[in-house]
Amino acid sequence: MALRIWASSTANALRLSSATRPHFSPLSRCFSSVLDGLKYANSHEWVKHEGSVATIGITDHAQDHLGEVVFVDLPDTGGSVAKATGFGAVESVKATSDINSPISGEIVEVNTKLSDTPGLINSSPYEDGWMIKVKPSNPSELESLMGAKEYTKFCEEEDAAH
Amino acid sequence: MLEMATRQVARAGLPLMNIVRMKGVPILQQLEIEERLLRTSSNNWCIINDGTDKPSIVMGISGKPAELVEIRPVVEDKVPVIRRFTGGGTVVVDHGTIFVSFICNKDDVAGVQPYPRPIMSWSSLLYSHVFQGVADFRLRENDYVFGLRKFGGNAQSITKNRWIHHTSFLWDYEARNMSYLKLPKRTPEYRLARDHLDFICPMKDYLSRPDFIAKTIDAAGSLFSVESTEFEAVKPSSNMEFAPTSRLLTIKELEAACKTSI
Numbered sequence: 001m002a003l004r005i006w007a008s009s010t011a012n013a014l015r016l017s018s019a020t021r022p023h024f025s026p027l028s029r030c031f032s033s034v035l036d037g038l039k040y041a042n043s044h045e046w047v048k049h050e051g052s053v054a055t056i057g058i059t060d061h062a063q064d065h066l067g068e069v070v071f072v073d074l075p076d077t078g079g080s081v082a083k084a085t086g087f088g089a090v091e092s093v094k095a096t097s098d099i100n101s102p103i104s105g106e107i108v109e110v111n112t113k114l115s116d117t118p119g120l121i122n123s124s125p126y127e128d129g130w131m132i133k134v135k136p137s138n139p140s141e142l143e144s145l146m147g148a149k150e151y152t153k154f155c156e157e158e159d160a161a162h
Numbered sequence: 163m164l165e166m167a168t169r170q171v172a173r174a175g176l177p178l179m180n181i182v183r184m185k186g187v188p189i190l191q192q193l194e195i196e197e198r199l200l201r202t203s204s205n206n207w208c209i210i211n212d213g214t215d216k217p218s219i220v221m222g223i224s225g226k227p228a229e230l231v232e233i234r235p236v237v238e239d240k241v242p243v244i245r246r247f248t249g250g251g252t253v254v255v256d257h258g259t260i261f262v263s264f265i266c267n268k269d270d271v272a273g274v275q276p277y278p279r280p281i282m283s284w285s286s287l288l289y290s291h292v293f294q295g296v297a298d299f300r301l302r303e304n305d306y307v308f309g310l311r312k313f314g315g316n317a318q319s320i321t322k323n324r325w326i327h328h329t330s331f332l333w334d335y336e337a338r339n340m341s342y343l344k345l346p347k348r349t350p351e352y353r354l355a356r357d358h359l360d361f362i363c364p365m366k367d368y369l370s371r372p373d374f375i376a377k378t379i380d381a382a383g384s385l386f387s388v389e390s391t392e393f394e395a396v397k398p399s400s401n402m403e404f405a406p407t408s409r410l411l412t413i414k415e416l417e418a419a420c421k422t423s424i
Contacts, residue, residue: 043322065277071224071249086321089223093278094250094304095318096223162275 032061032155035126039142040151041084041102046126049142054103057130058090058121061155067093069121072114074131079107081134083141088131090121103141105134177270179206179386181379184393189214189255190244192263193408195396197247199265200319200326202404206270207396208382209328210375211261217339218242220330222250222317227411228419232342236416241342243411248328249278250317254342258334258364260371262378264288265326270386276320285316285327291381297368303350306331310352311363333365333374 038046044062048055063069071091081087081101089096111130114120121129136142146154184192192211199207219231219241227233227243230252236243255261264285268276274284286301293299297308306314306329314331340358353361365374382388 065275065279067278073223084322091222091224091249093282094222094248094316095278095281095320096247096249097278097320098322100322158275162273162280 032059032064033126034059034061034148034152034155036148038126038148039102039145040148040154041100041145042154043084043100043102044155045100045102047102047142047145048126049136049139052135053108054105054134054136054142055130056101056103056132056134057125058099059151060125063122063125063129066090066095066097069118072118072121072131074110074114075107077107077110080137081105081107081132083138090118099131101132101134102145103134103136104138105136107132108135109133176385176387177206177267179208179266179382179388180391181208181210181382181388182391182393182396183375184209184211186213186215186257187211187393188216189218189220189261190242190408190410191398192261193220193244193246194398194406196263196265196326196328197319197406197408198398198402198404199396200321200324203265204267206267206386207263207265207391208379208386208388209261209263209265209396210378212371212375213257214255214259214261215257216242217254217256217336218244219252219254219342220244220246221252223247224249225252226419227416228422230344230346231416232344233416233420236342237413237420239342243416244408245411246317246408247406248317248319248326251315251346252343253315253330254335254339255330256336256339258332258336260331260333260365260374261328262331263326263328264382265324267324269323276323276325278318278320281318281320281325281327282316285329288381288385289378291384292374292377293368302352305350307352308363308368310354312361313363313365331365331374332362333371335362335364 038048040046044059046057046059069090069092074088081104083104084100086098087101088099110132196209221230225245231243274280282304290299300307304316305312314329316329318325318327337359
């Protein structure tokens, strides 16, 4: 476990040091990847804010710990989400797990591919496995979320504590 | 005096768990109680339902009746089909089933991350104490088995800060009821293409009902400070605002599923 944390920290440090401005580069699949430029909730969801729309999904750390996702329950377009409140669920290894929204807003798009291919969440958590797109009602909520470096440390500490 | 004080301090160091013992409560009502306690309570609970009132089929949240259930005989025999709020597979439950459910705050179960596999491992350790010296118990591909035969099915639901792990134990069962279930698309490897009745076994061959329940409460008592709570305190009442998601499928839905599968 200690070696994994050291290796993960080193790998993440190298990835982060190459970023002079936000970008969304895919990273090593050996350990859970964390993308620079996204914001992260302590319940392991990510947000990518571009213009008036924010895309939300679960992190590589989350999908790895959840196991193979076999079913995704998502809300309808037009509904609303509230910060730190559940908006859907995934099923994996005989368990349903809540997905919580990192921010508040109106749902403007839902990833309908996930109903036929829920495994996209495992294979592509930051790209094809996105879950909902939201029009943020309070963009300042993004400021309270973690950046990549902080989230990486959060994951390492959480895993080390168990 | 010192011994009593020491014991109280020792118990005080453990998180509290409320034990609710029920008998013959309908499975849909049990599921409604569990989901409400998971979502609206901040306490830890162990729900034990010693048998349910009538045979029922209970599917996981993503279960598709056409794939899992022999719909014609189920409709003809008026067997209730329920979709529950947790994940996992399909079971037939009746008076021979003993249900045990743990609803916990993640912070009260030290060292267990709130994800499916760690919670499942934790529960298997608890039950290994129950069956110690009784049978070759283990967790095998997320099932509870004696050797290579399944006697308990598990499912879970995980929220931000709490989770439920619930199990239906086959203390006894009727072969006729098992025939309502189809072979699922996904089966564990250890099943080795066996028919259902060759794959499962009844717990009654190993342990009496009272002994199993007593040992389970003892095992919980080694991890929590357990207190008994009356069923009346958790029974649903008409003025409760919580809307459970477990539900009974209608005959129309079952017949539509049957037509879709043709």
